[in-house]
Amino acid sequence: MILDPLIGGIAMGCIYSLIALGYNMLIRAMNLLHFAQGEVMMVGALAGVTLVSVLHIPYLAAIPLIMALCAALSLGLDTFAYRPVRRRNVPVINLIIATLGVSILLSNAAILIWGAEPIRYPRIYGSDALLLGPVRIPPQFLAPLVVGGLLMVGLQIFFARSLTGVAMRAAAQDPEAARLMGIDIDRMIRYTFAISGAMGGAAGALLGPIIFASFNMGEVIGIKAFVAATLGGLGSMPGAMVGGILFGVIETFGALFISSGYKDALGYAVMIAILLVAPSGLFGRRARA
Amino acid sequence: MLELDSVDVAYGSIQALRSVSLRVSAGELVTLIGANGAGKTTTIRSISGLLRPTAGSIRFEGHPIHRVPPEAIVARGIVQVPEGRRIFPELTVEENLRVGAYLVRDRARVAQGFERVYTLFPRLRERRRQLGSTLSGGEQQMLAVGRALMAGPRLLLLDEPSLGLAPLLVEEVARVVTELKRSGITILLVEQNARLALTLADRGYVLETGRIVLSDTSDRLLANPEVQRSYLGSSRAGR
Ligand SMILES: Nc1ncnc2c1ncn2[C@@H]1O[C@H](COP(=O)(O)OP(=O)(O)OP(=O)(O)O)[C@@H](O)[C@H]1O
Ligand SMILES: [Mg+2]
Numbered sequence: 001m002i003l004d005p006l007i008g009g010i011a012m013g014c015i016y017s018l019i020a021l022g023y024n025m026l027i028r029a030m031n032l033l034h035f036a037q038g039e040v041m042m043v044g045a046l047a048g049v050t051l052v053s054v055l056h057i058p059y060l061a062a063i064p065l066i067m068a069l070c071a072a073l074s075l076g077l078d079t080f081a082y083r084p085v086r087r088r089n090v091p092v093i094n095l096i097i098a099t100l101g102v103s104i105l106l107s108n109a110a111i112l113i114w115g116a117e118p119i120r121y122p123r124i125y126g127s128d129a130l131l132l133g134p135v136r137i138p139p140q141f142l143a144p145l146v147v148g149g150l151l152m153v154g155l156q157i158f159f160a161r162s163l164t165g166v167a168m169r170a171a172a173q174d175p176e177a178a179r180l181m182g183i184d185i186d187r188m189i190r191y192t193f194a195i196s197g198a199m200g201g202a203a204g205a206l207l208g209p210i211i212f213a214s215f216n217m218g219e220v221i222g223i224k225a226f227v228a229a230t231l232g233g234l235g236s237m238p239g240a241m242v243g244g245i246l247f248g249v250i251e252t253f254g255a256l257f258i259s260s261g262y263k264d265a266l267g268y269a270v271m272i273a274i275l276l277v278a279p280s281g282l283f284g285r286r287a288r289a
Numbered sequence: 290m291l292e293l294d295s296v297d298v299a300y301g302s303i304q305a306l307r308s309v310s311l312r313v314s315a316g317e318l319v320t321l322i323g324a325n326g327a328g329k330t331t332t333i334r335s336i337s338g339l340l341r342p343t344a345g346s347i348r349f350e351g352h353p354i355h356r357v358p359p360e361a362i363v364a365r366g367i368v369q370v371p372e373g374r375r376i377f378p379e380l381t382v383e384e385n386l387r388v389g390a391y392l393v394r395d396r397a398r399v400a401q402g403f404e405r406v407y408t409l410f411p412r413l414r415e416r417r418r419q420l421g422s423t424l425s426g427g428e429q430q431m432l433a434v435g436r437a438l439m440a441g442p443r444l445l446l447l448d449e450p451s452l453g454l455a456p457l458l459v460e461e462v463a464r465v466v467t468e469l470k471r472s473g474i475t476i477l478l479v480e481q482n483a484r485l486a487l488t489l490a491d492r493g494y495v496l497e498t499g500r501i502v503l504s505d506t507s508d509r510l511l512a513n514p515e516v517q518r519s520y521l522g523s524s525r526a527g528r
Contacts, residue, residue, distance in 0.1 A: 163387065170377045170388045177375040180337060182363035182392040182440065 003135055005252045011141035012210075013248020014148030018203040019225035020232065020240035021155065022196030028235040029172045029192040031092050035099040036077065038222015039106035040197050044070045044204025045213040046114045052122055059124045059209075063147060066205040067198040074197020075190060077102055103218065110215035118212035125209070144206045151202055152241050155195070159237065168192065220264070224251070227271045233284030242282060290315045290475055291336065291367075291444055296345035296355075298328075298335050305331040307499045308345065313444065313477050318470045320478045320486035320507070322520060323496035329479040330372050332496070333448050336477075337369045338362040349444070364392050368442035372449050372479075374433040378422035382413055385421050385432055389439030398441065406435035409465065427458040434465060444475045451482050463489060483520035487511050495520070 019041055026032045044066045051062040085098050125139035137145065159165040171178040171188040179185055204213075207221065224247065232243020247267060254266035274281070291313040298306040306328045313319045323329050334340045336347060338359040347355040354362055377385050386406055390399045407414035410431040416424060424432060430450055437445060447466070451459045459482070466489050470476055480486035487493055487507040495503035495516065503510065510516050 163391065166380065166384050166388055167391055170380060170384075173377045173379055174375055176339065177371060177377065178388070179339070179359040180363065180369050180371060180375075181388050181436070182360045183388070184360050 004138075005256050006249065007135065007137055007141055007145075009249035009252030010245055011144040011148075011248070012252065013228075013245035014144045014152070015203045015207050015210075015244070016221075016225045016228040016247050017152060017241045017244025018148055018199045018206075019222065020229035020244045021152070021237065022199045023226055023229045024232075024235050024237060024240040025192050025196045025199075027229075028237075029168070029189060032082075033096050033099070034196070035096065035222070036103035036106055036218075037196065037200055038218030038220075038225065039103045039110075040070050040074055040077075040200035040218075041204040041207070041221060041225075042110060042213075042215065042218035043073060043106060044201035045208035045217060046110055046119065046204075046215070047201075048205045048208045049114070049119050049121055049213050052124070060143075063143075063202060063205045067201040070201025070204070071194040071198040074193045074200065077197075078190060078193040103222075107215050107218065114213075114215065116215060118214035120212055121209040140210055144210070147202065147206060151199065155199070156237070164191065224264075224267055227267050230271055230281055231274055233281030236281070236283035239281055239283030246282075290317075290350060291477070292346075292348045293332070293336070294346045294348070296332075296335060296342045296347060298331050298340055298342050305499055306335070306342075309496070309499070309501055310345075311494050311501060311504070313475060315475055316470075316473065317492065318466070318476045318478060318490045320480060320490035320493040321496055322480055322483040322486055322493060324481070324519075326498075327496040328499040329481075329496055330448055331499075333369060333372075333446050333477070333479055336362075336367065336446060360392075363440055366441070366443035367446065368437045368440045368444070369446040370433045370437045370448060370450060372452070374426075374429045376421040376424075376429050376432050376436065378420065380421055381418055382421060382424070382432055383417040385436050386413075386417075386439050389436035391440075393439070393441060399439070402439040402441065406438055409438070409468065410435055427454055427461065430454060430458070430462065431465075438469075442474060444477065445469065446477050446479070448479045449481060450478075451480065451485055459485060483516070484511075 019037055022037045023034060026034045047069055048062055048066050051057045051065060052059055057065065081098060081102050082095060085095050127139065129139060130137040130142060159169060167178065167183045168188045168191060170181065171183050171185050175185050211217065225244065228244040228247035229240050231247055232239025250270050251263060251267050255263040258266060293309055293311045296306055296309045297304065309332060321329050321332060331340065335342055338354065338357055342355050346353055349365060349367060354365065377388065380388065386403060390402050393399050393402065412428055413431055413435055416428065421429065421432060434450065450462045454462065463485060466476065466478065478486055478490060487510055490507045492506050493504070493510045494501050503513070503516065
């Protein structure tokens with residue numbers, strides 16, 4: 001059945017989308033490529049294991065806790081690592097290198113806390129698939145589809161409807177003009193970090209039960225999500241969502257029709273192809289400095 | 290209401306303003322004219338808190354504001370319509386206006402603001418769902434003014450509102466500025482179009498390479514031979 005891998009691909013894609021949203025929000029708000037985005041997701045996945053296996057918190061209740069934790073983590077990274085660098089008015093490349101340092105720091109901290117061995121989530125899902133007519137949704141893909149989908153819709157509504165969301169968009173488009181409207185740019189940047197952290201945390205919580213959670217999962221997944229963000233268009237919110245889902249589907253079908261051995265390589269091949277055809281991605285409106 | 294006292298502003302080692310002093314009283318429409326690069330925008334940006342004077346003081350209603358950040362200056366009632374409009378291109382007209390009222394907490398006042406702006410600029414009401422980037426230059430200028438009005442300013446700083454507009458739209462700007470003044474808003478109008486500015490304003494200051502070289506009532510400035518030669522002649526400076 002062609003529908004089964006499609007469902008699986010979309011589910012993985014939703015997870016990539018959540019991480020890609022984090023990348024793109026920060027790129028849009030401050031031209032920052034946040035290399036530690038994948039590691040924030042990793043902390044979410046591992047913290048999820050602790051919450052669910054050790055503290056026996058129900059999985060669905062753990063997801064918002066993990067999101068809050070990762071929002072706080074991301075905010076903390078900004079406050080204690082990036083803000084001091086930003087204050088010096090250094091070129092943005094220095095800041096990007098700082099995010100690389102932070103990603104290594106987070107991986108090492110994760111080894112100290114959770115060890116270097118991959119950890120399996122406790123059995124969360126039953127084995128019965130949900131049947132919707134001809135569509136069969138395996139239980140482990142249900143949460144990414146539903147929770148991921150809801151989060152993305154919620155985020156869209158937040159940016160479209162709430163005053164804070166609109167102000168964040170304004171601040172990203174023209175920070176100085178936004179200040180002239182009384183918008184506190186620093187605060188908008190803090191919100192951006194918090195939300196991108198929360199999205200990363202949700203991705204980790206959703207991914208943990210599908211693959212093993214481990215200190216180095218942020219690297220591979222983080223790069224894939226970045227490819228997804230590039231595919232959709234760096235800095236674009238719809239681009240992150242569509243790019244993530246598209247990437248998940250391409251990857252799954254690639255593994256199916258070519259070879260699962262080439263699964264990871266296929267993603268990059270696709271990225272290179274797309275960048276040759278549409279260098280700014282599907283939703284990239286303009287090149288950004 | 291607004292007082293600049295011996296303000297110096299520098300960009301690195303380039304001194305852009307030298308000992309600029311000017312005053313705007315409540316209810317007045319004052320203009321600041323000068324050629325390209327005279328320092329008009331620099332003055333406006335200093336008042337808004339985007340630039341810090343290296344010397345001198347800026348006071349608003351008696352309180353020093355030259356160390357206050359731009360966000361807090363807006364909260365005090367000084368709102369700027371920046372040079373080049375600077376509307377948010379990817380927000381709709383309505384969103385641009387809503388963001389203008391970012392600091393207004395009272396919903397009823399926000400609704401009144403929308404009504405006021407849409408009455409002043411019916412065109413914006415028609416275009417309210419359109420993205421800012423799709424507006425014409427004249428409409429963008431209306432939007433920039435409307436967005437500033439949404440904040441409920443007591444002192445409005447206008448930086449070259451007529452720049453790049455066709456003659457008919459320049460007249461529209463003149464109408465709006467007059468109307469705003471009549472509604473009780475104090476205005477500091479920066480213009481290269483000195484004739485327009487002096488026709489509208491009560492008083493004017495002339496800025497030349499960072500210094501105030503003349504200050505008088507508009508009528509007398511219009512009659513001043515030096516002003517006529519430098520700013521009102523057929524070969525208008527820099528244009
Ligand atoms: N960011 C900057 N860095 C360095 N110098 C600047 C900067 N902005 C302005 N200047 C210089 O300061 C002086 C005053 O510029 P300002 O923009 O205030 O002039 P203006 O009167 O508004 O001119 P215009 O009519 O062209 O808008 C000019 O000599 C300009 O070159
Ligand atoms: Mg100027």
